[in-house]
Amino acid sequence: MFYIVCALYCEANIFIEKLNLKKDIHYKNYQVFKRENFVVIITGCGIISAAASISSYFSLNPPKENDILINVGVCGCSIKTGKIGDMFLCGKITDITTNKSYYPDILYVNSFEEKEIITFPTICKDLKDGVLADMESSGIYQSAILFFDTHQIIFVKIVSDNLNNIPVKQPEVKLLIKKNYDKIMQLAENASNCVLEIKKFDLTNDELNMYNLICGILKFTVSMKYKFKNLLYYYKLKGNNILTLLLEIENKIKDTEIKSKTEGKKYLEYISKKII
Amino acid sequence: MSIYQKKLYNPPFSHIYCEKEIYDTKKAQQIIKKFKNSRIILIEHYKDIFCRKRQNSFIQKNSQNLIIAKNKGCLIYKGAPVCQDFGNSDFYYTTTAINCIYDCEYCFLQGMYPSSNIVLFTNFYDYKENILKMLKKNSIYLCVSFDTDLLAIENLFGSCREWIEFAKEEKNLKIEIRTKSTNFNLISDITPCTNVILAWTLSPDNLRQAYEHKTPCIDKRIENIKKAIKSGWKVRICLDPLIYTDKYKTYYTELIENIFKHISADKINDISIGAFRMSAEYLKKIRRNRTDSLIINYPFETTNGIYHYNTEIEKELTSFVYYKIIKYIDKDKIFVWKENV
Numbered sequence A: 001m002f003y004i005v006c007a008l009y010c011e012a013n014i015f016i017e018k019l020n021l022k023k024d025i026h027y028k029n030y031q032v033f034k035r036e037n038f039v040v041i042i043t044g045c046g047i048i049s050a051a052a053s054i055s056s057y058f059s060l061n062p063p064k065e066n067d068i069l070i071n072v073g074v075c076g077c078s079i080k081t082g083k084i085g086d087m088f089l090c091g092k093i094t095d096i097t098t099n100k101s102y103y104p105d106i107l108y109v110n111s112f113e114e115k116e117i118i119t120f121p122t123i124c125k126d127l128k129d130g131v132l133a134d135m136e137s138s139g140i141y142q143s144a145i146l147f148f149d150t151h152q153i154i155f156v157k158i159v160s161d162n163l164n165n166i167p168v169k170q171p172e173v174k175l176l177i178k179k180n181y182d183k184i185m186q187l188a189e190n191a192s193n194c195v196l197e198i199k200k201f202d203l204t205n206d207e208l209n210m211y212n213l214i215c216g217i218l219k220f221t222v223s224m225k226y227k228f229k230n231l232l233y234y235y236k237l238k239g240n241n242i243l244t245l246l247l248e249i250e251n252k253i254k255d256t257e258i259k260s261k262t263e264g265k266k267y268l269e270y271i272s273k274k275i276i
Numbered sequence B: 001m002s003i004y005q006k007k008l009y010n011p012p013f014s015h016i017y018c019e020k021e022i023y024d025t026k027k028a029q030q031i032i033k034k035f036k037n038s039r040i041i042l043i044e045h046y047k048d049i050f051c052r053k054r055q056n057s058f059i060q061k062n063s064q065n066l067i068i069a070k071n072k073g074c075l076i077y078k079g080a081p082v083c084q085d086f087g088n089s090d091f092y093y094t095t096t097a098i099n100c101i102y103d104c105e106y107c108f109l110q111g112m113y114p115s116s117n118i119v120l121f122t123n124f125y126d127y128k129e130n131i132l133k134m135l136k137k138n139s140i141y142l143c144v145s146f147d148t149d150l151l152a153i154e155n156l157f158g159s160c161r162e163w164i165e166f167a168k169e170e171k172n173l174k175i176e177i178r179t180k181s182t183n184f185n186l187i188s189d190i191t192p193c194t195n196v197i198l199a200w201t202l203s204p205d206n207l208r209q210a211y212e213h214k215t216p217c218i219d220k221r222i223e224n225i226k227k228a229i230k231s232g233w234k235v236r237i238c239l240d241p242l243i244y245t246d247k248y249k250t251y252y253t254e255l256i257e258n259i260f261k262h263i264s265a266d267k268i269n270d271i272s273i274g275a276f277r278m279s280a281e282y283l284k285k286i287r288r289n290r291t292d293s294l295i296i297n298y299p300f301e302t303t304n305g306i307y308h309y310n311t312e313i314e315k316e317l318t319s320f321v322y323y324k325i326i327k328y329i330d331k332d333k334i335f336v337w338k339e340n341v
């Protein structure tokens, strides 16, 4: 799943349109649009709104380990730092109120320039050169890290103002994001491909059912179950068919009545000798 | 890793995190200058980045970054019980760097640290000061390449050189620099010193290819050992961890024959052997991520919180290697982890 988090509708608009997302009316306090593998969450402005919406959504829909969350939003910066429409990736987020910094991993290949972003509780009018300013990033990070790993969270910011008090109009924001849409989606695709590559080797449901059945017949304790599973897992990793082995074991024990832990242990030793 | 996957990740050290306090120091700048295309991010404390919650050190290994810091914590540790002390009672270890550029499946560092980014501590003077204080009381045997492979990163850090130069001045300090690298050339200009032991870990090349990713091949390591011996250095060979496989007899026979074909036994300072073992806590953590690793998912036994091969296998494996080695080298020069032989 690919989650795009924006503070405002105008920031999310282009994703909703291009990805043909539909509004999910179950969410009242923030907006959610989704289709297939894409979800857009519109949190509202400010650190607390952003953090609360994310917490609420992911408590109800816990993400998986190969999901990616990308925060796309506008930001301000000095004229020396960037011009309107410039896009940056953020590897350092500092909360001005607490002076604490947060660092999402920047692992995936991208064509973005990088800058630190400082999150302010109110509109920022004065900012040193070289950094960006917004009102949500630190809230998004602090909340998202409760559900995602550091490599699953990406912050992309597009300059919408140079701190000159000229309010940016919503259609302009939409255009700024639209201009960078392809680059954002390319980064998202790279990130998704990386996390999708993480394949977990495991026992199949059939193998697990058979394993549970045998554990039951042989009255294995928790630690014996762990050892048995480890043996099966290793046997499978070596390229063997464990279902055949499990069937063989089941055949051997199906009429057995285990009366003590020692008897179960003997069977476990027998299985262990067969495997190692 | 496929070429495709490699291209999706940033190259190693694309980002360098440096503590603000030491950013302007000579040592930090020497390191930073080596990475012209990297992005520098200033941090308050190395743990702000190294100890973040919810990191996946296994994914980070695809694009390791560098953290430059000052170690304000404990600098010298008493030797761990799972480590060979080579008969030295005052056995300590230290770490001027954390983590490694290589990717051995069985490496305990994966279980020990929350991140696989490499930390370089630049305050060598503090390490020196600590050791000098300790040396006033007794002599010290110190492993300096413990939570890392220090010689593997010598070109960017230069810490082996610092340690050797320091050891030269302190005769009661004996140091071991353990490596799988082939970087002897980076220190070959230094005059050898009797209280420094260069230790190379060797495994059968089939096992290296299977489990010791990104490490140099065994023949090249043997070449390096030969050069070090020729230059007059004390060299230790570590056959540790010994890894049990169906073909271990063939593999270890070939390795031992290969070693002694190229290196004269009387020139080797000593050899250590020890079957694979690891703290249960670390191994369990590694298992969660290395789900397809044969060595990590081997059905080990546990004793006192340490995973190891069952006693029979451990004894068989260690004895096999031991008896192969004593054909070439004096028993007194062989150190076996645990009383297995």
Ligand code: SF4
Pocket: B099, B100, B101, B102, B103, B104, B106, B107, B108, B109, B147, B148, B149, B180
């Ligand atoms: S060389 Fe040593 S420190 Fe480096 S990954 Fe391998 S076992 Fe770990």
